[in-house]
Amino acid sequence: MTSSQQSPEPTGQAHGHTHSHGHSHGPAAPVSKHLRKVIAAVLIPFATAVLVGLAVLWPGGAPEHERTGVGFDRQTEQGTVVRVDRVDCKDVNAAQVPPTGDTTTPEGREAVDAQRGQCAKATIEVTTGENQGRTFVEIVQPDAPRQLEQGQGVVVAYAPDAPRDLQYSVTDVNRKVPMLLLAGIFALAVVAVGRMRGVMALVALAVSFAVLTLFILPAILQGSNPLVVAVVGSSAIMLIALYSCHGLTARTSVAVIGTLISLLLIGLLGSLFIGWASLTGNTDDNTGLIHGLYPNIDMSGLLLAGVIIGSLGVLDDVTVTQTSAVWELHQADPRMGPRALYRAGIRIGRDHIASVVNTLVLAYAGAALPLLLLFSIAQSSVGTVANSELVAEEIVRTLVGSIGLVASVPVTTALAALVVSADRPGATPATAARGGGRGRRRKK
16 A cells, blocks of 8 residues: 555545546635634734734834935926037036046046047926926936937936026936836736736736835834844734635745744844944945935934845745645645654655745845956955945844855754644545545556
8 A cells, every 4th residue: 555655556546536626616625723813822812923013013104204315305397408409518528627637547637538529418397396397407427327319307306405407307217118018028928827826916916015105114204123024024924915816725824824923033043243343234324324314214223124024025025936736745645744844844855945045145146246347346355345334234134044044944844744744534524535545546
């Protein structure tokens, strides 16, 4: 009997039976009433705590502040390039040569180069706001990375306190059309391949974005502890995303518990090493602006919150995959015990770990590529680069998140193996039907 269970033929037949069973009863195998009570005893208090946390910390909107006119904290309007003329750069005084005539410095050489060639004299019309219809001129040098074209949509900054001729300036181009088109293609691809699951995934994505923008960000700006806000917000996103995409089943509940344990580990490790490495979280102009506008925000706590939120998406993928793998192994051979299920599931998990960790490292390296190029130009040693706070933040973020991901595999696999193996063939009508089907096929 044991050899027939482990042979390829019965396993393949069981998979075929599982497929037909899934159409009528769903993909998740049933579990006993006792186990459902145990899972509910864990998840109901957790979900209640998340709801209480949302209610207590709900910010009611971001706090108001007076605009500084620096960086992203500027009033912006939409505009359109209505005309572009080519003029001599020297005529429009695009840059001034140093009074000393010194061109040995980079600034001096750039000033000389800026007075050579043809510059673009763009006339911009403001299309939104109280000064709609007003026009202004923007000079674009020939070596500027962003050139303007007639009919192009642009984003313009508005400084009401500046002299009239200097109130408007172009800060960026309008990318709404290609971005919306790409988002539409993404949504169609998800629905075309995932069908109803794809639709629910998009709904979960929208809810996650809503929790992020309506709760997490405003609550942090209101002065709430970033770590507490991140834990509550991430837990809400996790519950909504997993249950809406994968159904209110024991399989999903095991994935939720595995994700929660891994998030707690990431939070503890992140808090320890961010403090130990003296990472302030205030490393560039944007974080400096946030700290200047809202000095009560704990920037190191904000860094830790980012680590937790950033790890959540990949954690969901790992825990759901591992739980599904164990469930499918059990359906293929219901007589497998928890140890056998764990050994088989962890073999699948090892492949997943290798690919996910590599993905995380490459994702962070790709995001920090310009910074790494600067260090390469400066010919800094690897130790010097790693010790700088900008890079150290990414290293800690990557390693802490990766440790949580690695730990989620054995934790979730063990939980799934214990839960699913607690039901023996014949314990429920559905498992009895599966066992009978297997017996009939072996007789053929």
